[in-house]
Amino acid sequence: MSIRPLASASRALAVLGTAALAVAGFAGSSPASASPTHFGVKPLHGHTTAAATATSGSTLSVGSSASQGVVSPTPKVYLVFWGSQWKNDPAGVAPDMQAMFKGLYGTQDTWGTILDQYCEGVAKGTVTCGSKGTHVQHPTSSPLAGVWFDNAAAAPGSATAAQIGAEAVKAAGHFGNKTQAPNLNAQYVVLSATGTHPDGFPNSGFCAWHDKTSSSYGTLAYTNMPYVPDTGIDGCTTLTDGRALSGIESTETHEYAETVTDFWPSIGWNGGNGEIGDACVNMDSFVKLSTGSFDLQGLWSNAANNCVTKG
Template sequence: MPIRPRSAVALLGTAALAALGFAGATPASAGPAATHFGVKPQHQGVLAASTAARSTSTLKVGSSATQGVVSPTPKVYLVFWGSQWSKDPAGVAPDMQAMFRGLYGSQDTWGTILSQYCEGVAKGTVTCGSSGTHVQHPTSSPLAGTWFDNSAAAPSSATASQIAAEAAKAAQHFGNTTQAPNLNAQYVVVSATGTHPDGFPSSGFCAWHDKTSSPYGTLAYTNLPYVPDTGVDGCTTLSDGRALSGIESTETHEYAETVTDFWPSIGWNGGSGEIGDACQNMDSFVKLSTGSFDLQGLWSNSANACVTKG
């Protein structure tokens, strides 16, 4: 059975904030031992399982809030953490940039799945209709910035608090120093080959996403390890022999879950978890303007099924 996400919030620890120069900040809770959201489990070369509709997969909005439920105009910031990125044997860095550069417009029929979800509607809503503020399908690339933070080596075994601190450092780097721009920004902290962020790969996950408090407001971020280190076909249900399929599937899982459950877990969840959790056994190559990529299926309330196009 797939691993399902468990409720937790990773907040920057005092030491992490002090390292950024915010010694006076006091965290609400610790991060390193916490569990996180959107945990995609490792699996290799698994044939796609049945994606028959299940009532427990229907997503419901967890809050009537008008902020932090979804990301109405998604913006992705890729952070390639540490001087270890001088080595990238699988070509992860150019691949991730190419994928996000293509996730927009009429050719991206996968991303249109997200536009049915919204914020600013009653808690428990399952169909937004014309109500609320919907996720907008991007008309240009959602990739808002790329940063190779190579001034020093990243920790070889980074804790959750250190990953969250890197997300805050990225917010500062990109000039997102107030809450307003961070209502749509998601920081994808990508670790280099041979590193072990939050225990990867022995911890059994491909990636996870969460939120963290910071001097710049609440931030949405993803811990994206170097998935090709799990081997060819790791973290995908396709058996195509591509080293990059697993990380593409993994990051599209996390991207979609961040967009629809921006500050976990007040966004869209169901009996099977977030939008990607019910559909971990559905992967498909999707042709975008920048190439073909392994995108994971997502749960669609309107279709009452896992789908790879809206």
């Protein structure tokens, strides 16, 4: 599991203030509950864990010679807005996430082309795929494959990791992905509503994380995506643009890319500083797509031997 910890925590707290945190329900939120087995921790800026730094030691190598579960060759994203609490979306997260994924394809999306150098079905330890293996394919149409507002009942106020995984399984059933085959490319982004505390957020020191879970539909890849704007303006991003949505855009692009390149963590692509996004937590860029401009986090490129925001 890769955790994308909060950025700009001090700025977020300064913006919200103690009173605002109490109004949001944070004063009583649970302490850190993230499992120590989580992979690729992206630290909270200003938190107790230092942020990863891009170096030559960040070079990614593949952790398995398997031909499935290593990467997601043709990524498909399913957005799951969990719980009746989504009737309240003060920052406009739901339309923003949909617009971002509707634009992450084609020639205008040069950020996504960073991913197509990575592959599966090659020898463990490979760092350059070349023409070998099955590569990630840059989408020629939107990777957004489905949107579900699961609002028949309220989501747990403080969902556990197991409950988040169970919601991903429920989503797979909802979307009709009931065998392993479609779930070799599907990633389920479980988005929690404002004021909720999935896996201890925000006091657990992360912005989001991704993982896998076993089910009757096969092994599923999913993301725990809290309501990042609750951390305040400029939370979970290194940009200081005053946008409430920049942090969640940066966070979700981090998790999306890490899921694509380490689909069932951690048999995919990892390096000395973790997964593809972990070495690049200090790089955010406001990028124009066909559906608008969004804060996309930089990713590690073996080809460039550096963090980059375009392939």
